[in-house]
Amino acid sequence: MSGASKTSMERLEEKLCTRFEQAVPKRVNSDSHFVWRGRNLTADCLLQIGSVQYLIRFEQGAIKECRRGLPLMCSWDFAVRGSARAWEELWQDPPKAGWHDIGALIKRGEMTMEGKLHPLIANLQYFKDMMELPRKGGSK
Amino acid sequence: MAKFEPIKGGYVNLTIDGIEYRVYYEEAGKGIPFLLQHTAGAEGIQYRCLLNDADVTKNFRCIAYDLPFHGKSLPPLEHDWWKERYLLTLDFLMKFQDAFIKAFELKRPAYMGSSMGGHLAADLAYHCPEKYCALIGLEGSLVTAPQHSRHSANDAYFEMYDNPFIGKEALGGSMDMIIAVQTPERRRKEITWCYNKSGPGVFAGDINYYNHDHDLTGKADRIDVGKCMLYLLTGSYDPATKPSDTKMLADQVKGSYFKEMENLGHFPVTENYDLFKTFLMPVLEDILKREKGKR
Numbered sequence: 371m372s373g374a375s376k377t378s379m380e381r382l383e384e385k386l387c388t389r390f391e392q393a394v395p396k397r398v399n400s401d402s403h404f405v406w407r408g409r410n411l412t413a414d415c416l417l418q419i420g421s422v423q424y425l426i427r428f429e430q431g432a433i434k435e436c437r438r439g440l441p442l443m444c445s446w447d448f449a450v451r452g453s454a455r456a457w458e459e460l461w462q463d464p465p466k467a468g469w470h471d472i473g474a475l476i477k478r479g480e481m482t483m484e485g486k487l488h489p490l491i492a493n494l495q496y497f498k499d500m501m502e503l504p505r506k507g508g509s510k
Numbered sequence: 511m512a513k514f515e516p517i518k519g520g521y522v523n524l525t526i527d528g529i530e531y532r533v534y535y536e537e538a539g540k541g542i543p544f545l546l547q548h549t550a551g552a553e554g555i556q557y558r559c560l561l562n563d564a565d566v567t568k569n570f571r572c573i574a575y576d577l578p579f580h581g582k583s584l585p586p587l588e589h590d591w592w593k594e595r596y597l598l599t600l601d602f603l604m605k606f607q608d609a610f611i612k613a614f615e616l617k618r619p620a621y622m623g624s625s626m627g628g629h630l631a632a633d634l635a636y637h638c639p640e641k642y643c644a645l646i647g648l649e650g651s652l653v654t655a656p657q658h659s660r661h662s663a664n665d666a667y668f669e670m671y672d673n674p675f676i677g678k679e680a681l682g683g684s685m686d687m688i689i690a691v692q693t694p695e696r697r698r699k700e701i702t703w704c705y706n707k708s709g710p711g712v713f714a715g716d717i718n719y720y721n722h723d724h725d726l727t728g729k730a731d732r733i734d735v736g737k738c739m740l741y742l743l744t745g746s747y748d749p750a751t752k753p754s755d756t757k758m759l760a761d762q763v764k765g766s767y768f769k770e771m772e773n774l775g776h777f778p779v780t781e782n783y784d785l786f787k788t789f790l791m792p793v794l795e796d797i798l799k800r801e802k803g804k805r
Contacts, residue, residue: 464691467746473687474749477655492676494683495702 383420386457393504395436405431408496413447413489420454448485456480461505517561524609529589534582535575539567542801543616546574547623547630550720551713552704553581559783569798579712596715600723603630620797622646624779626716629724636729639738644797646741649748649776651755653725672711681713682706690747690775693782701777730762740766741793745774
């Protein structure tokens with residue numbers, strides 16, 4: 371699809387995906403304390419931004435792979451899916467009340483957690499902090 | 511020179527339903543007794559800034575306690591508590607209040623509670639308003655909003671927060687979800703750390719009251735603020751109890767006071783006490799005005 375024919379939603383998703391890709395793997399893996407906090411997390415996560423899916427492979431707290439699009443017949447342990455608006459609002463600095471955390475977004479139906487949630491919940495603070503990395507500044 | 515705080519701690523033994531509990535409390539100030547109830551799975555230390563605030567303690571005898579199984583209040587020694595699942599109930603909370611007030615010989619205290627303590631403010635207003643001079647509910651509501659879960663709400667909490675495969679840090683992480691984004695990072699971490707150190711299964715058991723026992727649907731309109739004023743304060747950044755949830759309760763309690771607290775979340779007292787104080791002081795001043803000449 372050419373850039374000119376992209377819808378506003380596709381443009382928003384592309385912008386959000388760029389922010390995510392620039393922030394997350396690099397900032398997690400370059401922060402040794404961040405990696406140490408996730409030392410017990412080894413799992414495959416499906417993270418979805420609007421209609422775009424990512425496969426994130428965590429290995430002892432480091433992100434070993436972060437690829438856009440899932441390979442065929444690919445399994446994952448847990449999924450976090452959010453609407454484009456959910457991610458856009460979550461990464462505002464500061465975010466608006468009710469849009470400021472994955473918990474708030476789940477409650478308002480803009481985000482879901484699916485699959486085997488134990489590894490996600492057991493590493494919730496690590497995961498929340500990772501997902502908020504694209505938000506620059508703020509209290510995090 | 512070391513800095514001492516004007517807070518005194520102590521233990522009181524209370525008998526509830528034939529079981530003796532050793533209960534820890536901290537107090538500061540003089541004046542109208544002011545009972546301070548902590549949130550689920552937490553402890554009275556949440557009120558440490560308030561207990562150090564002379565603007566409050568000059569007129570109020572502030573007492574923050576740890577419910578049994580919380581903080582420094584151990585499970586009861588003379589009861590085989592480990593043979594049953596810990597579940598907090600409205601009945602226990604009300605009997606605890608009665609026992610505490612009787613032990614300290616308090617005359618019509620004021621009460622303030624947060625989260626489950628906020629729910630309790632409304633329950634006390636419904637069941638026994640004559641025992642209090644004022645009830646302040648922080649992050650309280652008519653009923654806890656239904657959770658989206660394949661289990662009952664209670665079972666979902668036990669699966670996540672009383673599970674040997676999930677460390678207790680998950681509890682702090684969950685509480686982090688409902689703290690306002692404006693909260694100073696050091697305060698945020700104090701809140702989550704306090705949750706991480708709670709007793710096993712206690713938060714999940716407390717949620718039994720929060721999710722199940724507390725339900726004033728069809729009852730709240732019978733609360734009479736002429737017997738005891740009900741004040742409701744809720745943070746704008748609280749997804750657990752949204753301001754609109756509290757307003758639904760306030761709308762049903764004719765004459766009650768409701769205020770949305772901008773830039774605060776589910777733990778207003780501990781997130782940013784100085785900001786919370788700007789919302790609390792008008793309430794305390796109103797209580798003083800109403801109680802003038804009555805004591």
